[in-house]
Amino acid sequence: MDGLERYGHGGDRWTAGERFGKEPDSFLDFSANINPLGPPPSVVESLQKAVSETELPLISRYPDPACRRLTHLLAQRLQVRPEEVLVGNGGAELIHNIYSAAAPRRVGVIHPSFTEYEQAARKRGLQISPLQTDWKRGFLPGREELLDWIREVDLAWVGYPNNPSGTLLSLEDLATAAEEAARWKTVLAVDEAFLDFLMESGEISLLPQLRKFPTTILFRSMTKFYALPGLRLGYAVASEEWIHRLRRWQTPWSVNGLAQLAGEAALQDREFEEKTWAWLARERPFLLEGLRLFPQVEVLPGKVNYFLLRLEGSLAGAESPSLWLQGELGKRGIMIRDASTFPGLDGCYVRVALRSREENQQLLTALAEILSSPGRAPR
Numbered sequence: 001m002d003g004l005e006r007y008g009h010g011g012d013r014w015t016a017g018e019r020f021g022k023e024p025d026s027f028l029d030f031s032a033n034i035n036p037l038g039p040p041p042s043v044v045e046s047l048q049k050a051v052s053e054t055e056l057p058l059i060s061r062y063p064d065p066a067c068r069r070l071t072h073l074l075a076q077r078l079q080v081r082p083e084e085v086l087v088g089n090g091g092a093e094l095i096h097n098i099y100s101a102a103a104p105r106r107v108g109v110i111h112p113s114f115t116e117y118e119q120a121a122r123k124r125g126l127q128i129s130p131l132q133t134d135w136k137r138g139f140l141p142g143r144e145e146l147l148d149w150i151r152e153v154d155l156a157w158v159g160y161p162n163n164p165s166g167t168l169l170s171l172e173d174l175a176t177a178a179e180e181a182a183r184w185k186t187v188l189a190v191d192e193a194f195l196d197f198l199m200e201s202g203e204i205s206l207l208p209q210l211r212k213f214p215t216t217i218l219f220r221s222m223t224k225f226y227a228l229p230g231l232r233l234g235y236a237v238a239s240e241e242w243i244h245r246l247r248r249w250q251t252p253w254s255v256n257g258l259a260q261l262a263g264e265a266a267l268q269d270r271e272f273e274e275k276t277w278a279w280l281a282r283e284r285p286f287l288l289e290g291l292r293l294f295p296q297v298e299v300l301p302g303k304v305n306y307f308l309l310r311l312e313g314s315l316a317g318a319e320s321p322s323l324w325l326q327g328e329l330g331k332r333g334i335m336i337r338d339a340s341t342f343p344g345l346d347g348c349y350v351r352v353a354l355r356s357r358e359e360n361q362q363l364l365t366a367l368a369e370i371l372s373s374p375g376r377a378p379r
Contacts (some may be wrong), residue, residue, distance in 0.1 A: 011335075031351075032353045041272075065253055073263075079208075083244075093344075097249045101246050107126050108131060110157065129149065132344055156187070160192050164345075174190070188217070195222075214241075220234060220237070226263075287352075306353045326338050329370070
């Protein structure tokens with residue numbers, strides 16, 4: 001693989017360092033959709049205190065295998081029972097666990113969407129039923145084709161919001177899909193990893209009516225919003241029966257003690273949430289307007305903290321404009337995501353995350369230099 005996604009994801013500073021001859025931590029990373037404001041100060045303080053305890057520091061103890069305190073805090077926050085919540089070692093662990101718990105034969109994946117859904121299915125030799133979408137519709141399927149697709153599979157994945165497009169189905173369409181999934185006994189896995197970035201997330205989630213849909217499971221991440229990718233933390237919300245089935249496949253002590261403590265502190269930091277929403281309200285329009293100034297670039301606005309870009313196909317005469325632009329920015333110490341690695345997209349697509357005003361301006365300045373250079377305009 002020529003790009004930086006050797007391991008299937010963004011945020012790989014080490015591969016970027018090897019390719020461009022720079023220190024891994026010197027890169028400005030727009031390839032991973034992580035909140036640039038985090039982790040919250042309260043989380044850092046809690047971790048520092050826990051590690052520096054002299055008598056029995058947290059890292060010298062086994063973690064709670066049931067994540068009791070974090071589970072109860074999540075249940076209280078989400079207004080569900082603790083038995084309806086399962087904490088995991090990031091969303092990836094829970095994604096893989098659902099394959100063991102549901103034992104599907106045919107898996108439905110929307111193209112494009114988070115690659116882990118399909119990779120996990122392929123590792124198990126499962127049949128994949130893709131639902132192809134397109135740029136014109138914001139990479140969202142229509143209601144009828146969504147329902148037809150759900151009837152054909154045993155496990156259906158829906159990103160809500162979707163990654164890499166940043167768009168999401170209407171709540172009405174999602175609820176209709178969940179109702180149809182229950183009727184056909186299809187497991188509907190709804191990935192809400194980025195939903196926290198929307199201030200109105202509580203109003204547009206299936207969570208308040210989840211008990212009406214016994215085959216629907218919600219997956220959420222604390223990695224993105226609270227900037228905890230190095231600790232790995234996520235959770236699932238579903239019926240008590242499904243949570244029990246998922247837990248049976250979970251590796252013992254998969255969620256370490258530091259991750260549990262970080263999650264507990266993060267959930268109680270409401271000020272951090274407000275700051276994040278205020279940052280998003282400022283920076284989304286700034287970066288969006290800046291990106292739209294380049295005639296070689298089309299921007300899919302989406303809803304959350306990243307943008308999917310479609311590059312002019314003849315950009316600099318490159319066979320893969322996405323790899324070409326990733327390389328040009330990489331030389332300047334900036335990482336973006338080559339979105340051609342998402343099934344359903346080609347070498348004209350890249351994804352960029354939203355960062356601070358200064359960093360967003362650095363990206364725009366670098367793009368202006370690259371895209372206005374002689375010989376690099378579209379032919």
